[in-house]
Amino acid sequence: MDIQIDYQHRKEELETLPIEGLAVFVLTHEDKPFNTEVSISFVTDEAIAELNKRYRGKDGPTDVLSFECDGPDEDLSAMFGVEEAVLALGDVVIAPDVAIRQTKEFGTTFEEEISLLLVHGLLHLCGYDHVEDDEAEKMESLESEILEEWTARKTAQSVTETEGDTQAQ
Structure with missing residues (x-):
């Protein structure tokens, strides 16, 4: 998988x-092929406010926006005549300053908030939405499931690394 990250802010x-790592984890969880490409950008409040106004008609900054390129279920091999055409899933744009403000509101850490926004944005690219209540429940449940699995995986890796360090001494 090709994860392009642009740290503008x-x-x-x-x-x-x-x-x-989290982006690959989410896309793998959602069974996206190895040739999936996603870009993730971290931008200022002003930049995301401009995108929010231009594409959603809403004033002010938001926390995350997703812009789909190739559809989440498209088969591009026929279009390009190759088995392994790149699936340009889309772009996720996150405003870290909004995330920081939300940590105070929700009692989360910066990493937890950024992780949630990233998962949320990627799930939109995978075809999930939260316009209807039942869709919102499904998406929020999936976000929680993915973040719990990700946290458990990171914790297990930390324990393994710590045990390895102890044995090396």
Whole structure:
């Protein structure tokens, strides 16, 4: 999978987070092929407010926007005549300053908030939505499931690494 990350804002804080790993985890969870391509951009409040106004007709910054390229279920091999055409799933744009404000509102950490926004944005690219109540329930449940699995995986890796360090001494 090709995960392109553009740190236009708050690069120092964001580079320490496992953005690419989480993106691959989500796309794998959703059975996207290995030739899937996604871009993730972290932008200022002003930049996301401009996108929000232009594409959604809403004023002010939002936390995350998703822009679909190829449909989540498209078979591009026939179009390009190849088995392994790139599936350009789309772009996720996140406003880290909005995420920071939301940590105070929801009692989360910066990493937890960025992780939730990333999962949310990627699920939109995978075809999920939350316009109707039943869709919202399904999407929120899936977000929770993915984040719980991701956290358990990270915890297990930390334990394994710690045990390896202890044995090496």
